[in-house]
Amino acid sequence: MQFDPMRPIWLQVMGEIETDIVTGVRGPGEKLPGGRELAVSYGINPNTAARVYQELEKAGLCETRRGMGTFVTGNAERIAALREELARKAVNDFLKKVGSLGVSREDAARMILEEEE
Protein backbone atom coordinates (compact mmCIF):
# COMPACT_ATOMS: atom_id res chain seq x y z
CA MET A 1 0.00 0.00 0.00
CA GLN A 2 1.18 3.50 -0.86
CA PHE A 3 0.89 6.02 1.94
CA ASP A 4 0.85 9.78 1.80
CA PRO A 5 3.82 10.60 4.04
CA MET A 6 2.42 14.04 4.83
CA ARG A 7 -0.67 12.67 6.58
CA PRO A 8 -0.61 10.60 9.79
CA ILE A 9 0.02 6.98 8.84
CA TRP A 10 -2.31 5.58 11.52
CA LEU A 11 -5.18 7.50 9.97
CA GLN A 12 -4.50 6.02 6.54
CA VAL A 13 -4.21 2.44 7.78
CA MET A 14 -7.36 2.94 9.86
CA GLY A 15 -9.13 4.09 6.68
CA GLU A 16 -8.04 0.92 4.89
CA ILE A 17 -9.38 -1.29 7.66
CA GLU A 18 -12.65 0.68 7.84
CA THR A 19 -13.13 0.06 4.13
CA ASP A 20 -12.39 -3.63 4.67
CA ILE A 21 -15.02 -3.77 7.44
CA VAL A 22 -17.68 -2.07 5.32
CA THR A 23 -17.00 -4.23 2.27
CA GLY A 24 -16.90 -7.42 4.34
CA VAL A 25 -13.29 -8.22 3.51
CA ARG A 26 -13.03 -8.28 7.29
CA GLY A 27 -16.38 -9.61 8.49
CA PRO A 28 -18.26 -8.89 11.77
CA GLY A 29 -16.59 -10.63 14.71
CA GLU A 30 -13.57 -11.61 12.61
CA LYS A 31 -10.19 -11.71 14.30
CA LEU A 32 -7.78 -9.02 13.17
CA PRO A 33 -4.04 -9.62 12.86
CA GLY A 34 -1.96 -8.84 15.95
CA GLY A 35 -0.31 -5.45 16.22
CA ARG A 36 3.07 -6.74 15.11
CA GLU A 37 1.59 -8.69 12.23
CA LEU A 38 -0.23 -5.56 11.13
CA ALA A 39 3.03 -3.58 11.31
CA VAL A 40 4.91 -6.14 9.25
CA SER A 41 2.19 -6.57 6.62
CA TYR A 42 1.75 -2.84 6.05
CA GLY A 43 5.45 -2.10 6.57
CA ILE A 44 4.67 0.43 9.30
CA ASN A 45 6.08 1.19 12.73
CA PRO A 46 4.66 -1.04 15.52
CA ASN A 47 3.63 1.99 17.60
CA THR A 48 1.68 3.28 14.62
CA ALA A 49 0.01 -0.13 14.27
CA ALA A 50 -0.93 -0.09 17.98
CA ARG A 51 -2.44 3.36 17.50
CA VAL A 52 -4.59 2.04 14.63
CA TYR A 53 -6.22 -0.50 16.97
CA GLN A 54 -6.62 2.03 19.78
CA GLU A 55 -8.45 4.38 17.45
CA LEU A 56 -10.59 1.62 15.89
CA GLU A 57 -11.58 0.57 19.37
CA LYS A 58 -12.36 4.14 20.39
CA ALA A 59 -14.57 4.38 17.30
CA GLY A 60 -16.42 1.23 18.38
CA LEU A 61 -15.29 -0.68 15.29
CA CYS A 62 -13.28 -3.34 17.01
CA GLU A 63 -12.80 -4.77 20.47
CA THR A 64 -9.82 -6.28 22.20
CA ARG A 65 -10.42 -9.38 24.29
CA ARG A 66 -7.77 -10.00 26.88
CA GLY A 67 -5.38 -12.68 25.75
CA MET A 68 -7.44 -13.36 22.61
CA GLY A 69 -6.62 -10.50 20.31
CA THR A 70 -8.57 -7.84 18.49
CA PHE A 71 -11.86 -8.52 16.70
CA VAL A 72 -14.08 -6.61 14.30
CA THR A 73 -17.25 -5.48 16.06
CA GLY A 74 -20.24 -7.80 15.77
CA ASN A 75 -22.56 -4.78 15.93
CA ALA A 76 -24.27 -4.59 12.52
CA GLU A 77 -25.73 -1.14 13.25
CA ARG A 78 -22.30 0.25 13.94
CA ILE A 79 -21.04 -1.16 10.63
CA ALA A 80 -24.06 0.31 8.80
CA ALA A 81 -23.32 3.69 10.39
CA LEU A 82 -19.70 3.41 9.25
CA ARG A 83 -20.85 2.69 5.69
CA GLU A 84 -22.95 5.86 5.79
CA GLU A 85 -20.06 7.83 7.27
CA LEU A 86 -17.61 6.70 4.57
CA ALA A 87 -20.15 7.27 1.80
CA ARG A 88 -20.89 10.79 3.03
CA LYS A 89 -17.21 11.53 3.11
CA ALA A 90 -16.88 10.31 -0.49
CA VAL A 91 -19.86 12.47 -1.53
CA ASN A 92 -18.31 15.45 0.20
CA ASP A 93 -15.02 14.95 -1.62
CA PHE A 94 -16.92 14.62 -4.89
CA LEU A 95 -18.92 17.82 -4.29
CA LYS A 96 -15.76 19.72 -3.44
CA LYS A 97 -14.22 18.57 -6.69
CA VAL A 98 -17.19 19.42 -8.94
CA GLY A 99 -17.71 22.65 -6.98
CA SER A 100 -14.16 23.67 -7.83
CA LEU A 101 -15.07 23.15 -11.48
CA GLY A 102 -17.98 25.57 -11.11
CA VAL A 103 -20.69 22.90 -11.37
CA SER A 104 -23.78 23.39 -9.16
CA ARG A 105 -24.98 20.68 -6.78
CA GLU A 106 -28.16 20.27 -8.84
CA ASP A 107 -26.18 19.73 -12.03
CA ALA A 108 -23.88 17.33 -10.21
CA ALA A 109 -26.91 15.35 -8.95
CA ARG A 110 -28.35 15.22 -12.50
CA MET A 111 -25.00 14.01 -13.83
CA ILE A 112 -24.91 11.21 -11.28
CA LEU A 113 -28.35 9.99 -12.35
CA GLU A 114 -27.44 10.25 -16.03
CA GLU A 115 -24.26 8.27 -15.53
CA GLU A 116 -24.81 4.76 -16.80
CA GLU A 117 -24.44 1.96 -14.34
Next chain:
Amino acid sequence: MLESKELTKVFGSKTAVDHVSVKLEKGHVYAMLGPNGSGKTTWMKMAAGLIKPSSGQVLFQGEPVSLNSRKHVAYMSTEPYFYSWMTIKDVGAYYADFFEDYSPRRYQALLQRMELTEGMKVKTLSSGMMAKLKIAVTMSRDALVYMLDEPFNGVDLLARDEIRASILQYATEDKLLLLSSHLVEEMEMVADRALYIKEGRLVECVDLETMRSERGVSMADRYRQIYGHTEG
Protein backbone atom coordinates in the same frame (compact mmCIF):
# COMPACT_ATOMS: atom_id res chain seq x y z
CA MET B 1 17.81 3.67 27.40
CA LEU B 2 20.65 5.14 25.34
CA GLU B 3 21.78 8.67 26.00
CA SER B 4 24.56 10.77 24.56
CA LYS B 5 25.73 13.78 26.57
CA GLU B 6 27.68 16.52 24.81
CA LEU B 7 29.20 13.74 22.75
CA THR B 8 32.05 14.94 20.56
CA LYS B 9 34.56 13.28 18.27
CA VAL B 10 37.37 15.15 16.58
CA PHE B 11 39.47 13.57 13.82
CA GLY B 12 42.47 15.83 13.22
CA SER B 13 41.03 19.17 12.15
CA LYS B 14 37.54 17.80 11.50
CA THR B 15 34.84 17.63 14.16
CA ALA B 16 32.78 14.61 13.08
CA VAL B 17 30.36 14.73 16.02
CA ASP B 18 29.87 18.04 17.77
CA HIS B 19 28.37 18.17 21.28
CA VAL B 20 25.41 15.90 20.57
CA SER B 21 23.04 15.44 23.50
CA VAL B 22 20.07 13.18 22.95
CA LYS B 23 18.07 10.56 24.85
CA LEU B 24 16.76 7.53 22.96
CA GLU B 25 13.96 5.53 24.57
CA LYS B 26 13.06 1.88 24.24
CA GLY B 27 9.96 0.91 22.29
CA HIS B 28 10.81 3.24 19.43
CA VAL B 29 12.39 3.00 16.02
CA TYR B 30 14.59 6.02 15.37
CA ALA B 31 15.70 7.12 11.94
CA MET B 32 19.07 8.86 12.03
CA LEU B 33 19.16 11.12 9.02
CA GLY B 34 21.67 13.33 7.31
CA PRO B 35 23.80 13.44 4.18
CA ASN B 36 26.97 11.37 3.94
CA GLY B 37 29.67 12.73 6.20
CA SER B 38 27.28 14.34 8.68
CA GLY B 39 28.53 12.20 11.56
CA LYS B 40 25.92 9.43 11.79
CA THR B 41 28.38 6.54 11.61
CA THR B 42 30.78 8.14 14.08
CA TRP B 43 27.95 8.69 16.56
CA MET B 44 26.85 5.07 16.22
CA LYS B 45 30.35 3.71 16.65
CA MET B 46 30.77 5.69 19.85
CA ALA B 47 27.35 4.50 21.08
CA ALA B 48 28.38 0.93 20.27
CA GLY B 49 31.57 1.42 22.30
CA LEU B 50 33.79 0.82 19.27
CA ILE B 51 35.53 4.19 19.26
CA LYS B 52 36.26 6.54 22.12
CA PRO B 53 34.72 10.01 22.27
CA SER B 54 37.03 13.03 22.32
CA SER B 55 34.73 14.43 24.98
CA GLY B 56 31.27 13.82 26.38
CA GLN B 57 29.85 10.38 27.00
CA VAL B 58 27.29 7.76 26.04
CA LEU B 59 25.16 6.11 28.70
CA PHE B 60 23.38 2.79 28.26
CA GLN B 61 20.72 2.26 30.92
CA GLY B 62 22.38 5.00 32.91
CA GLU B 63 25.90 3.52 32.82
CA PRO B 64 28.75 4.54 30.51
CA VAL B 65 29.05 2.16 27.53
CA SER B 66 31.47 -0.65 28.26
CA LEU B 67 32.20 -4.23 27.38
CA ASN B 68 29.17 -5.16 29.44
CA SER B 69 26.80 -2.89 27.55
CA ARG B 70 28.15 -4.21 24.26
CA LYS B 71 26.53 -7.53 25.16
CA HIS B 72 23.17 -5.85 24.78
CA VAL B 73 23.87 -3.72 21.75
CA ALA B 74 23.74 -5.23 18.27
CA TYR B 75 25.54 -2.99 15.83
CA MET B 76 25.67 -3.43 12.07
CA SER B 77 28.35 -1.41 10.37
CA THR B 78 28.43 -0.42 6.72
CA GLU B 79 31.70 -2.27 6.12
CA PRO B 80 31.52 -5.97 5.32
CA TYR B 81 32.88 -7.93 8.25
CA PHE B 82 32.82 -11.57 7.25
CA TYR B 83 35.71 -13.54 5.84
CA SER B 84 35.28 -14.36 2.18
CA TRP B 85 35.88 -18.09 2.76
CA MET B 86 32.87 -18.30 5.07
CA THR B 87 29.57 -19.88 4.15
CA ILE B 88 26.34 -18.44 5.50
CA LYS B 89 26.34 -21.26 8.03
CA ASP B 90 29.84 -20.22 9.19
CA VAL B 91 28.63 -16.66 9.65
CA GLY B 92 26.01 -17.93 12.11
CA ALA B 93 28.60 -20.00 13.97
CA TYR B 94 30.91 -16.99 14.09
CA TYR B 95 28.15 -14.95 15.72
CA ALA B 96 27.31 -17.79 18.10
CA ASP B 97 30.93 -17.66 19.34
CA PHE B 98 30.84 -13.94 19.93
CA PHE B 99 27.41 -13.22 21.31
CA GLU B 100 25.53 -14.91 24.13
CA ASP B 101 22.22 -13.57 22.88
CA TYR B 102 22.60 -15.08 19.39
CA SER B 103 19.65 -17.32 18.52
CA PRO B 104 20.19 -20.01 15.85
CA ARG B 105 16.42 -20.34 15.51
CA ARG B 106 16.01 -16.68 14.71
CA TYR B 107 18.88 -16.86 12.27
CA GLN B 108 17.18 -19.77 10.47
CA ALA B 109 13.87 -17.91 10.31
CA LEU B 110 15.54 -14.75 9.01
CA LEU B 111 17.55 -16.64 6.39
CA GLN B 112 14.36 -18.20 5.16
CA ARG B 113 12.61 -14.86 4.89
CA MET B 114 15.62 -13.41 3.07
CA GLU B 115 15.77 -16.42 0.73
CA LEU B 116 19.32 -17.25 1.71
CA THR B 117 20.60 -20.77 2.29
CA GLU B 118 23.32 -21.93 4.65
CA GLY B 119 25.50 -23.44 1.96
CA MET B 120 26.02 -20.16 0.09
CA LYS B 121 29.55 -18.74 0.16
CA VAL B 122 30.02 -15.16 1.32
CA LYS B 123 32.32 -14.37 -1.62
CA THR B 124 29.67 -15.33 -4.19
CA LEU B 125 26.93 -13.14 -2.71
CA SER B 126 25.62 -10.13 -4.64
CA SER B 127 25.63 -6.82 -2.79
CA GLY B 128 21.91 -7.17 -2.14
CA MET B 129 22.31 -10.67 -0.70
CA MET B 130 25.20 -9.46 1.43
CA ALA B 131 23.04 -6.65 2.81
CA LYS B 132 20.34 -9.19 3.67
CA LEU B 133 22.83 -11.51 5.35
CA LYS B 134 24.15 -8.68 7.51
CA ILE B 135 20.60 -7.85 8.64
CA ALA B 136 19.77 -11.52 9.26
CA VAL B 137 22.78 -12.16 11.45
CA THR B 138 22.46 -8.86 13.35
CA MET B 139 18.73 -9.32 14.03
CA SER B 140 19.31 -12.92 15.11
CA ARG B 141 20.75 -11.52 18.32
CA ASP B 142 18.19 -10.97 21.08
CA ALA B 143 19.75 -7.64 22.02
CA LEU B 144 18.15 -4.62 23.69
CA VAL B 145 19.51 -2.10 21.23
CA TYR B 146 19.91 -2.56 17.49
CA MET B 147 21.91 0.01 15.59
CA LEU B 148 21.89 -0.53 11.86
CA ASP B 149 24.06 1.71 9.74
CA GLU B 150 22.61 2.11 6.24
CA PRO B 151 20.52 -1.10 6.18
CA PHE B 152 18.95 -0.23 2.81
CA ASN B 153 22.11 0.70 0.96
CA GLY B 154 22.75 -1.04 -2.36
CA VAL B 155 19.61 -3.13 -2.05
CA ASP B 156 16.86 -3.57 -4.64
CA LEU B 157 13.19 -2.88 -3.97
CA LEU B 158 12.18 -6.45 -3.11
CA ALA B 159 15.09 -6.97 -0.77
CA ARG B 160 14.21 -3.69 0.92
CA ASP B 161 10.74 -5.03 1.66
CA GLU B 162 12.25 -8.15 3.21
CA ILE B 163 14.68 -6.10 5.26
CA ARG B 164 11.92 -3.79 6.43
CA ALA B 165 9.74 -6.74 7.49
CA SER B 166 12.64 -8.35 9.37
CA ILE B 167 13.34 -5.15 11.25
CA LEU B 168 9.67 -4.60 12.15
CA GLN B 169 9.29 -8.20 13.30
CA TYR B 170 11.77 -7.64 16.12
CA ALA B 171 10.99 -4.03 17.01
CA THR B 172 9.21 -4.88 20.27
CA GLU B 173 8.36 -2.65 23.22
CA ASP B 174 11.49 -3.49 25.19
CA LYS B 175 13.87 -2.79 22.29
CA LEU B 176 15.43 0.31 20.87
CA LEU B 177 16.17 0.46 17.16
CA LEU B 178 18.26 3.09 15.48
CA LEU B 179 18.60 3.03 11.71
CA SER B 180 20.75 5.43 9.79
CA SER B 181 20.14 6.15 6.16
CA HIS B 182 20.41 8.73 3.50
CA LEU B 183 17.58 6.89 1.70
CA VAL B 184 14.92 8.88 3.50
CA GLU B 185 11.87 7.43 1.77
CA GLU B 186 12.75 3.93 2.96
CA MET B 187 12.63 5.06 6.56
CA GLU B 188 9.43 7.07 6.43
CA MET B 189 7.04 4.30 7.53
CA VAL B 190 9.40 2.18 9.60
CA ALA B 191 10.53 4.82 12.06
CA ASP B 192 8.35 6.69 14.52
CA ARG B 193 10.99 9.22 15.51
CA ALA B 194 13.70 10.94 13.51
CA LEU B 195 17.02 12.50 14.42
CA TYR B 196 18.32 15.03 11.94
CA ILE B 197 22.09 15.40 12.02
CA LYS B 198 23.85 18.21 10.19
CA GLU B 199 27.60 18.75 10.14
CA GLY B 200 28.07 16.75 13.32
CA ARG B 201 25.33 18.53 15.24
CA LEU B 202 21.86 17.35 16.21
CA VAL B 203 19.34 19.66 14.55
CA GLU B 204 16.31 18.05 16.19
CA CYS B 205 14.65 14.84 17.31
CA VAL B 206 10.99 14.67 16.25
CA ASP B 207 8.00 12.39 16.65
CA LEU B 208 6.93 11.69 13.07
CA GLU B 209 3.17 11.18 13.51
CA THR B 210 2.98 14.35 15.63
CA MET B 211 4.84 16.26 12.92
CA ARG B 212 2.46 14.92 10.26
CA SER B 213 -0.71 15.76 12.17
CA GLU B 214 0.39 19.13 13.53
CA ARG B 215 2.36 20.49 10.59
CA GLY B 216 1.38 18.26 7.65
CA VAL B 217 5.06 17.63 7.10
CA SER B 218 6.62 14.26 6.23
CA MET B 219 10.02 13.04 7.34
CA ALA B 220 11.29 13.67 3.81
CA ASP B 221 9.81 17.21 3.72
CA ARG B 222 11.62 18.06 6.92
CA TYR B 223 14.80 16.59 5.47
CA ARG B 224 14.50 18.93 2.48
CA GLN B 225 13.85 21.89 4.79
CA ILE B 226 16.94 21.16 6.84
CA TYR B 227 19.42 20.16 4.16
CA GLY B 228 17.94 21.66 1.00
CA HIS B 229 19.39 25.15 1.28
CA THR B 230 23.05 25.93 1.30
CA GLU B 231 23.70 28.47 3.96
CA GLY B 232 25.69 31.66 3.85
